[in-house]
Amino acid sequence: MNSKTNKYSSKYIGRFAPSPTGPLHFGSLIAAIASYLDARANNGVWLVRMEDLDPPREDEGAAEKILDQLIAVKLQWDEEVLFQSTRLENYEDALKILTDNNYCFECACTRPQIKAMGSVYDGRCRDRPTPPREKFAIRVRVEDRSIDFEDLVQGNYQQNLKKEVGDFVILRKDKLYAYQLAVIVDDAFQDVTHIIRGYDLIDSTPRQIYLQQLLGYHTPIYGHIPVIVNNQGQKLSKQHFADPIDVNNGAKLIHQALKFLNLNPPEINSSAPCSEQLAWGIENWDVQAVPKLANIKENPLEIE
Ligand code: GLU
Numbered sequence: 001m002n003s004k005t006n007k008y009s010s011k012y013i014g015r016f017a018p019s020p021t022g023p024l025h026f027g028s029l030i031a032a033i034a035s036y037l038d039a040r041a042n043n044g045v046w047l048v049r050m051e052d053l054d055p056p057r058e059d060e061g062a063a064e065k066i067l068d069q070l071i072a073v074k075l076q077w078d079e080e081v082l083f084q085s086t087r088l089e090n091y092e093d094a095l096k097i098l099t100d101n102n103y104c105f106e107c108a109c110t111r112p113q114i115k116a117m118g119s120v121y122d123g124r125c126r127d128r129p130t131p132p133r134e135k136f137a138i139r140v141r142v143e144d145r146s147i148d149f150e151d152l153v154q155g156n157y158q159q160n161l162k163k164e165v166g167d168f169v170i171l172r173k174d175k176l177y178a179y180q181l182a183v184i185v186d187d188a189f190q191d192v193t194h195i196i197r198g199y200d201l202i203d204s205t206p207r208q209i210y211l212q213q214l215l216g217y218h219t220p221i222y223g224h225i226p227v228i229v230n231n232q233g234q235k236l237s238k239q240h241f242a243d244p245i246d247v248n249n250g251a252k253l254i255h256q257a258l259k260f261l262n263l264n265p266p267e268i269n270s271s272a273p274c275s276e277q278l279a280w281g282i283e284n285w286d287v288q289a290v291p292k293l294a295n296i297k298e299n300p301l302e303i304e
Contacts, residue, residue, distance in 0.1 A: 012044025014194045016070075016077070017183065019051040020062035024069045025242035026253065026298070027198070027228045027235065033257045033281070034225045034290070035196040036075050040278075041285035047190055048077040053084045053182050056174075065244075072247035073254060074274040082190065084182055091177040094185045094215060095170060098140060103214055104170070107139050108132035121166030138171035140211065147206035152223030153290045154199070159206035168207055184208045188217040196287075199224045199294045200235055226293040228260065233295065250274045254281075260296065262289045 016032045018024070024032070039046035048070065050063050067081065098104050107125035114121055125132075126141060142161035151157050159165070170181040187195065187208075202224040212219050227235050236242035245253055254277045255270035263284050269277055 010043070010045045012039060012042040012194055013047065013190065013192050014039035014042075014044050014196060015047040015049055015187070015190060015192050016075075017049040017051050017186075017197075018066050019054065020058050020066060021054075022059050022062050023065045023244035025236050025244055026256070027242060028066075029069075029073070029245050029253060030228060030257045030260055031196075031198050031225065032070060032075055033254065033278075034223075034261055035194075036278070037261075037281045037285040038194060038196045038223065038287055040282045042194070044194065045078045047079055047082070047192070049082045049084065049186055049190065051084050051179070051182070053177055053179070055176075069245060069247055072274075073245075073250040074278055082186065084186065087182070087186060087189075088177070090185050090189065091182050094181060095138065095177075097215060098170070098211075099138075101214070103140050104138050105141065105167070106131045106136040107167075107169075108134045108136040108173075117166070120164060121168065123167050126167065135173040137169045137173045139167040140170050140214070141167050142207075142210060147209050149205065149209060149219070149222060151202065151205075152194075152196070152221060152287050154202065154224055154292050157202060157205070159203065161206060161210060165203075165207060170211075180204060180207050181211065184211045184215070184217060187220060188212070188215070192220050194221045194223070196223045196225060198227045198235075200227050223287055223290075225261070225290050226296045228298050229295045230298055233297075235295075236298070251277065254278065262291055 014035050016035045018028055036046050052058060052063055105126050106128065109125060121139065142165065144160065144162040146158045146160050148156060148158035168180060170178050172178055205222055209219050229235055251271055251274055254274050255265055258265040258277065258281050263281060265277065265280060269280060
């Protein structure tokens with residue numbers, strides 16, 4: 001859809017799309033702040049979408065907790081939160097279009113088999129005459145061509161899906177829709193024009209662009225910010241026991257996040273209310289100043 005005629009009549013629609021696998025930690029707060037500041041600095045709409053599509057990985061109450069944390073640090077979103085769990089029919093429709101156009105196939109290959117292929121799926125089930133009897137996933141066929149895009153932060157990024165990823169899963173063996181499909185259906189549904197998110201997702205972007213092309217969707221502008229890692233080089237996450245942010249310490253955390261994004265907030269701001277610091281961040285936002293790095297270690301930030 002033409003971004004000038006979307007339902008918000010804004011040229012910029014951004015979004016933060018957490019998965020409710022646990023409360024927000026400092027890493028996810030940075031992603032939220034970066035997408036918020038980029039949207040607000042461009043007079044844009046900022047949406048929150050809850051990516052609650054994977055119940056086995058989710059924590060009960062995490063979705064509400066994340067929203068409470070965002071409110072507490074004054075990251076106020078526009079419109080109602082969209083929950084992916086309410087959108088299954090839309091993913092089914094997209095899957096049907098892909099299937100009807102013969103872009104998909106069933107595949108029961110196991111993880112060890114894929115590992116033995118060098119972790120790039122080799123397309124061996126593309127032309128099976130009948131569906132497998134065991135549990136199967138649905139994969140989409142990819143092409144042997146480079147998909148490239150200009151990342152707002154990282155610059156040009158390219159990937160050949162056939163050589164680097166292989167045909168990828170859009171419906172999992174447990175019949176849950178894969179992130180790659182759901183995310184592009186909803187970015188299109190919400191008319192998202194700009195996606196600012198963590199570098200850990202940059203290598204998913206060519207798969208998402210490819211699906212957008214197959215489904216005739218508009219491709220948003222992407223910017224991938226560095227991901228904060230602990231001193232062992234691991235992304236902060238529930239798996240690595242990242243602590244939930246303490247919203248009572250919100251002012252300090254926002255100050256740290258602005259520094260992480262290379263904005264140089266004055267030290268005196270560090271105890272100012274969250275809303276004032278965010279207003280300073282909007283005023284001084286410069287996406288080009290965000291470091292062109294995959295990771296930044298948390299240690300130099302001395303997060304308390
Ligand atoms: N739900 C994904 C996550 O929490 C992010 C999706 C996205 O921003 O595209 O990692």
